[in-house]
Amino acid sequence: QVQLVQSGAEVKKPGASVKVSCKASGYTFTSYYMHWVRQAPGQGLEWMGMLNPTDGSANYAQRFQGRVTMTRDTSTTTVYMELSSLGSEDTAVYYCGREMHGGYHDYWGQGTLVTVSS
Amino acid sequence: QTVVTQEPSLTVSPGGTVTLTCASSRGVVSSDYHPNWFQQKPGQAPRALIYSTSNRHSWTPARFSGSLLGGKAALTVSGVQPEDEAEYFCLLYSGDGTWVFGGGTKLTVL
Numbered sequence: 001q002v003q004l005v006q007s008g009a010e011v012k013k014p015g016a017s018v019k020v021s022c023k024a025s026g027y028t029f030t031s032y033y034m035h036w037v038r039q040a041p042g043q044g045l046e047w048m049g050m051l052n053p054t055d056g057s058a059n060y061a062q063r064f065q066g067r068v069t070m071t072r073d074t075s076t077t078t079v080y081m082e083l084s085s086l087g088s089e090d091t092a093v094y095y096c097g098r099e100m101h102g103g104y105h106d107y108w109g110q111g112t113l114v115t116v117s118s
Numbered sequence: 119q120t121v122v123t124q125e126p127s128l129t130v131s132p133g134g135t136v137t138l139t140c141a142s143s144r145g146v147v148s149s150d151y152h153p154n155w156f157q158q159k160p161g162q163a164p165r166a167l168i169y170s171t172s173n174r175h176s177w178t179p180a181r182f183s184g185s186l187l188g189g190k191a192a193l194t195v196s197g198v199q200p201e202d203e204a205e206y207f208c209l210l211y212s213g214d215g216t217w218v219f220g221g222g223t224k225l226t227v228l
Contacts, residue, residue: 046219105166
């Protein structure tokens with residue numbers, strides 16, 4: 001069965017970076033894009049960007065340009081999202097979710113809580 | 119930067135019908151925006167309900183339907199059940215390789 005399993009909770013200091021992983025299984029890794037979405041406490045969902053696992057190309061939301069990097073390791077079918085220059089406003093639950101080209105979004109990871117605090 | 123707008127909150131009686139909408143600051147929402155709808159309950163990850171405007175996933179109850187209505191994407195819940203109380207988010211493709219979520223609609227079943 002399809003599974004997206006994310007890494008555990010992180011606590012970071014302001015100015016640091018965080019790297020969250022999303023291990024995919026149960027399907028052909030390169031057949032689906034991987035999206036990253038976050039949700040700050042009590043807020044809505046915010047789209048951050050997406051990665052094409054086939055060639056490693058990525059598109060990012062404008063507000064995260066220069067601060068986010070999405071990569072993948074095809075040997076372990078894992079996608080990574082690294083966010084740098086963290087501030088308190090980056091405290092959120094981060095989710096990965098897959099999409100088949102053409103707008104077919106379906107499975108999501110369980111979420112990873114990132115807390116930024118001094 | 120595209121802004122996607124949803125009703126902040128709606129209330130419906132059990133057994134009733136409710137329609138949630140999703141508008142884009144870019145104009146009329148069409149199938150080219152690939153509207154997706156998600157349900158989220160407190161403390162849980164989002165769950166996909168509808169993709170590409172009107173297609174249900176295998177796990178989506180038949181009472182949920184998606185459409186285009188009055189220039190917007192729409193999610194209609196017919197015969198609302200108490201377990202449908204949740205927050206609902208739409209997701210639209212911006213056409214430039216990026217996607218945008220709506221702000222979400224909190225649906226209360228009362």
